[in-house]
Amino acid sequence: MSLFALHGLVKRFGGLLVTDHVDLEVERGEIHALIGPNGAGKTTLVNLISGTLAPDQGRVVLDGVELTGLPAHRRVAAGLSRCFQITSIFPKATVRDNLKLAMQAHAGHSFHLLAARAGESALDRAAEAMAVRCGLEAVLEQVAGTLPHGVQRTLDVALALAAQPKLLLLDEPMAGMGPHESARMLALIQSLRGDMAILLIEHDMDAVFALADRISVLVYGKVLISGDADTIRNDPQVQAVYLGDEAASAATFAALAQEVA
Ligand SMILES: Nc1ncnc2c1ncn2[C@@H]1O[C@H](COP(=O)(O)OP(=O)(O)OP(=O)(O)O)[C@@H](O)[C@H]1O
Ligand SMILES: [Mg+2]
Known part of the structure; x- marks a missing residue:
């Protein structure tokens, strides 16, 4: 059994489907990166996991404990910690x-x-x-x-x-950092490997590929693909959306939006 799982998670903001039936599993000790273009719904997903937002449908389970519906502090007690971007x-x-x-x-x-x-x-x-x-x-x-x-x-x-979390949520831990600070944060996250599972949201792809055991790609609220770094790096759709040149990616992104709709 996975340490952590999302089952059919759905969140709408008015008419906008921001989390579209997301299934996601994080294994014990794993660093799992969640990547995706701006507005893909990554932070919304972190808020649904940490209990800052309530889902419209679906379940959040940590180590066999149903977190869905629990307030944020009860989730912390159950083993889920989130970095709040300095506000804590x-x-x-x-x-x-x-x-x-x-x-x-x-x-x-x-x-x-x-x-x-x-x-x-x-x-x-x-x-x-x-x-x-x-x-x-x-x-x-x-x-x-x-x-x-x-x-x-x-x-x-x-x-x-x-x-002492079982799962640590990190939403863009390197945002706004210079190269020296980023390298130190990367080393810190690397040093936590194995002590707990980590769900890492990060735009810096070098950091993602250096750290992640597995990567899930979120596009318009849906998980497009999950896999190890090589699988993600070599996936043509991911390359086009995320790793390709800007012009190509804009066109493919539009096509992809149709496909996942
Ligand atoms: N409270 C809210 N009310 C209405 N719409 C929202 C709300 N929060 C987020 N959204 C919308 O939901 C979509 C997903 O936003 P979210 O912040 O989760 O994306 P993200 O993947 O974290 O983006 P980024 O990479 O820019 O941080 C966006 O279109 C955003 O405008
Ligand atoms: Mg975000």
Whole structure:
């Protein structure tokens, strides 16, 4: 059984069918990339998975647990974490305090049960270990909101990891980053491989091909194809839509829209 599955997921915004009977499976430990042109419905799918949006039809299942209809915080408790593009960071608190708050929120009672001082130091050790894991140890005492964009996004990933997810949702983790920051984020995601499954939405195709065990291509709300990197790279439709030159892709895209309609 797959770790995670979407079954016949449907979402409409008014007359617009943005998620069109999507079936998707993510295996344990897998990095699964979701790619597709702008407006394909990728972020909508992440919102349906995380519980920010409710689907019109279909089911979301994680490790045998039905998530459909659960509020977002219950999904986090069930093992689903999502990076919120920095909005989950407390900008006026230090990196250390951000990490401590996140760890306490998710492992609350195990720290509460300890005597106040021992609990505090255990929380500090846990925060420091997470900082090391994510390469944030040098900025532990800095105020989060003053950090460069790429470092804040790394902190956002660290906060998501504090919940010890079975599945981590990453929606364009490299957006707005320079080459150096992107390379660091890529290495961080690479280092998580095997510890949890990751559903990665990313426009940077070099990053996708470097990271993904499997790739699904979303076009107009439908999964066009799922497969390993070679299958996706060599698929003529994908090449035309996504990897081909701009002019060719516009024409093929229109044809493809007819086909998947
Ligand atoms: N709340 C909403 N109400 C109405 N339409 C919406 C809403 N959210 C998204 N849409 C529309 O749904 C479609 C899919 O949007 P979505 O943001 O999911 O695409 P995406 O694949 O994430 O695109 P991008 O690559 O640009 O991030 C778009 O046509 C968008 O305009
Ligand atoms: Mg999007």
